[in-house]
Amino acid sequence: MFQHYRYISGRTLLGLPKLDRCQSLPSNTWTAAEHLWHVVFISHRWGNQADPDPAGSQLAALQKLLQRMVEIAEVISNERVGREGAKERLARLPSLNQQGTLQAAHLVFRSLAAAESIPEADEIWSHGRAIVDVIGFWYDYSCLPQDPRNPAEDQEFAQTLQGIGEMILSPQVSTLVLRKEGDGYLSRGWCFAESMIAQSKSDPYMPMVLRTDRWGEPVSVFNSGAFAAYKPLVEQAMALWESPASTMSAWELFSAVIQATALPLLLKSESSTSEFALALSDTITPGTRVLAQIQTCLVMVQEGEPLDLAVPLASLLQGQGLGCREQRDYILVALLLLKSITSEDAVGEMRIWREALVRFTEGLPLEVVRRDGELVWQS
DSSP: OOTTSOEEEHHHHHHOSSOOOGGGSOGGGEEOGGGOSEEEEEEOOOSSSSOSOTTSHHHHHHHHHHHHHHHHHHHHTOOOOHHHHHHHHHHHOSOSOSTTHHHHHHHHHHHHHHGGGOTTHHHHHTSGGGHHHHEEEEOHHHHSOOSSOOHHHHHHHHHHHHHHHHHHHSTTEEEEEEEOTTOOGGGBHHHHHHHHHHHTOSSSOOOEEEEGGGTTSOOOSOOSSTTGGGHHHHHHHHHHHHOTTOOSOHHHHHHHHHHHHTHHHHHOOSSOOOTTSOOGGGTHHHHHHHHHHHHHHHHTOOBTOEEETHHHHHHHHHHTTOBOSSHHHHHHHHHHHHHHTSOTTOOGGGGHHHHHHHHHHTTOOOEEEEETTEEEEOO
16 A cells, blocks of 8 residues: 555545545545555546536535445344345345445445454454544545645655556555546546546456446446346346345355456456446556557657657647646646556656656656667666
């Protein structure tokens, strides 16, 4: 986990009247990383340039998500089986196949999986409501110092941006994408970069989409396409949960639903076959084109020839039809994207992106020159 970042615990989030500007929140808003089992990175479209959630709809959705997580945690911790156990389960959660409920179920599962290495987990888990104390949330406006910033806040801002890609890629972090009809989410540079980085994870905890405008409606886990053959498996698992005649425990039924509905996340289909998962055609495919274009630009730099990387970087996202609020954001998002899809042990010209993001966030120029066949920083 990234110890120096700010996280809002589920309990604190439930009590917030508004997702306010980071510097306007009291210091007890944030929880230290070591107290959290799992963190949810919230990827979302800003409502306007001054306030990402002016109507409070995103906060309302997250608070409902947390309340549903508590219900799920309490239900699956009940070990009763048979008709009485089924009656209690269905009285609280008639179905897991609902917008908000299914996403909450996966986050409960991921939190519990992380708890396997925590000594006091059993004691905490005996009280389902305690889930709100061990899951944290990262929401940019409330967890990252906003303009205007003082020097200390500028330093925190730079350090966070330098590591935000690694945070998204961490196995202890899940990305939750908040969407609604016609939001233009994937046309925005920051949203695209966050979702693409999350989609490139190598662990099982892939990003999930939550339609905030369809809360409580059934989730189309598999719409159509190459993976439609898995749809009966999902329907069977859901039906078992919803059956009053099921003799399995709530935990066993819950686990079956999680395993079945994890398939669209893990399969990473090329086209959109599920409203619950991101598609490669929306994220990885355009991101690969971005990398190919900038690498071609670097290869063409001749010996002794200088290049200001800010120039081609600024046009990369625009070439993919992606928008940002400011010119600086185009460069910053492109660098974040390139660094995140470049491995730690990258060699040659690929490693330049890991250095470039640090330089840019620290206010250093991005001018390179080719010397003895290698690209080096001019200053």
